[in-house]
Amino acid sequence: MRTRFDSELETLYVSMIKMGSLAEDALSSIQRALKEGAGSELENMQNTTHLIDEKEREIEALCLRLLLRRQPVAKDLRTISSAMKMVSDIERIGDNAGDIAEILPFIENEELPGRVGLDNMCGSVIEMVSGAIDAFVHTDAAKASEVIASDDIVDNAFVRAKELITEMIRIGDKDAASAPDLLMIAKYLERMGDHAASLARWVLNSVDASGDWINNPVQVD
Numbered sequence: 001m002r003t004r005f006d007s008e009l010e011t012l013y014v015s016m017i018k019m020g021s022l023a024e025d026a027l028s029s030i031q032r033a034l035k036e037g038a039g040s041e042l043e044n045m046q047n048t049t050h051l052i053d054e055k056e057r058e059i060e061a062l063c064l065r066l067l068l069r070r071q072p073v074a075k076d077l078r079t080i081s082s083a084m085k086m087v088s089d090i091e092r093i094g095d096n097a098g099d100i101a102e103i104l105p106f107i108e109n110e111e112l113p114g115r116v117g118l119d120n121m122c123g124s125v126i127e128m129v130s131g132a133i134d135a136f137v138h139t140d141a142a143k144a145s146e147v148i149a150s151d152d153i154v155d156n157a158f159v160r161a162k163e164l165i166t167e168m169i170r171i172g173d174k175d176a177a178s179a180p181d182l183l184m185i186a187k188y189l190e191r192m193g194d195h196a197a198s199l200a201r202w203v204l205n206s207v208d209a210s211g212d213w214i215n216n217p218v219q220v221d
Contacts, residue, residue, distance in 0.1 A: 005070050012062055012083055013137050019055040020133030022048055023090050024126055026097035027192070031122040033104050034113035034185075045101040052094035056087045075206070082206035086136065089195040089202070093129065096188045096195075103181050112175055116164040116182055121157040121189050124150065128196035135203045144207075147200035154193030161186040 026048040033041040063084045066072060072080060113119055128147050135143035165183050168176045 005066075005072070005076075008062070008066055008070070009076070009079070012059065012066070012080070015055065015059045015062065016083060016086065016136060017133060019052060019059060019087060019090050020129060022052045022055060023093045023097075023129050026052070026094055027122055027126045027129065030097055030100050030104075031119055031126065033101075034119040034122060035110070037110040042101050042104065045097055049094045049098040049101075052091060056091045059087045060084060079206045082136070082202040085202045085205075086132075086199050089198045090129075093192050093195050096192050100185050100188050103184055106181050107178050109175050109178065112178055112182060113185070116161045116168075116186070117157055118161060118182065118185055118189065121154060121161065121186065124153050124157065125189055125192045125196060128154070128193060129199070132196055132199035132203060135200060136206065139203075139207045141204055141207050144200040144203035148197050151193050151197040154190060158186050158190040158193075 026045055029041045029045045029048065033045075063080050066080050067077075070076075107113065128150050131143055131147040131150070134140070135147065162183065165179045165186070167173075169179050
């Protein structure tokens, strides 16, 4: 019985890796679009977000089967319940990627995102998502804590982007008309960083039975 349960847990881990990889793919497409222009990346982003939604439903169904049929306790229960929470955060990252994809065509000057640091900001979010999934699979609390700390990098990048965009408007920059779109993308990236930090919080939940991990919850809109 335990052998079969372990096999199903392994399936859960593999599915989580695949869903995390899809989120990373969506973010990588956004980063390329920010650097090079939307181009062919838009369709790829839309397809990837649909695959993320499908993977979310698949993992939720697997988790429910494990809970109802195997009735896990202790660490196994925390792992499964954390996975169910994590897929919701990954799905929201996918949604935000889709939101950015809808905005990108309205930014005509492909140099603008780099001027306000959005491509680097996106890269930081990619690293956070990758780190959180890796921490979950390897039950690595230290790695999860690193991911949470990295959210400050994304938050600081958001503040800097706002300052640069505000300055564009103040001085009447020739590209100031794109300022609202740039600001929206920056905000979505900041939210994605929050969701990535939330992923890491749930990793800590899966490995820490004390509940101390919840003392600093990440609030995500």
